[in-house]
Amino acid sequence: MPRNCEQIKVSKDRTRAIFIDVENKKEILEYLRRSEKHRKKFEYIIGLILENIRNTEVYDKEDINDKCKDVTAMKFFKNGSNDRIYCKEVRSDLGCYVVIMGILHEKKKTQKNSAREIARINAIGSYEYLPTLK
Numbered sequence: 001m002p003r004n005c006e007q008i009k010v011s012k013d014r015t016r017a018i019f020i021d022v023e024n025k026k027e028i029l030e031y032l033r034r035s036e037k038h039r040k041k042f043e044y045i046i047g048l049i050l051e052n053i054r055n056t057e058v059y060d061k062e063d064i065n066d067k068c069k070d071v072t073a074m075k076f077f078k079n080g081s082n083d084r085i086y087c088k089e090v091r092s093d094l095g096c097y098v099v100i101m102g103i104l105h106e107k108k109k110t111q112k113n114s115a116r117e118i119a120r121i122n123a124i125g126s127y128e129y130l131p132t133l134k
Helices: 025-032 036-050 115-126
Strands: 005-010 016-021 059-061 071-076 083-091 097-105
Touching: 005 036, 016 025, 016 036, 025 036, 025 083, 025 097, 036 059, 036 071, 071 115, 083 115, 097 115
Parallel strands: 016 097
Antiparallel strands: 005 016, 059 071, 071 083, 083 097
16 A cells, blocks of 8 residues: 655656655654754755755765665764664656655664664665645
8 A cells, every 4th residue: 555655845857756655744844844954854865855956965866785775874963962864765647757755763863774774774664655746
């Protein structure tokens, strides 16, 4: 059964978009509103995504197994709290590249993924979304 997601931002040429999982929206938005530092980092990351600029330091694939080949992570403060927003990359009904922010994970403790992180990555990998651009 598809999960609901809402559009957050679309690129000027409408070929790329950022969405958010409705079920986890409140938690993710509260995190992003926590401080100016969080908001600025988020704006920087989505700016790169919407402009199709690759920077693996702040946004990269979480390619740990076949279940999660479309899962990525927005990486906040790698040398600090090392928070992540796990995302799923899909195509919209019109073929637009869409990044859906799905699960917030705060305070990643190690460089390798723990069992808890693998479970979250696999969970979002199993989610089915059908984003529709406005």
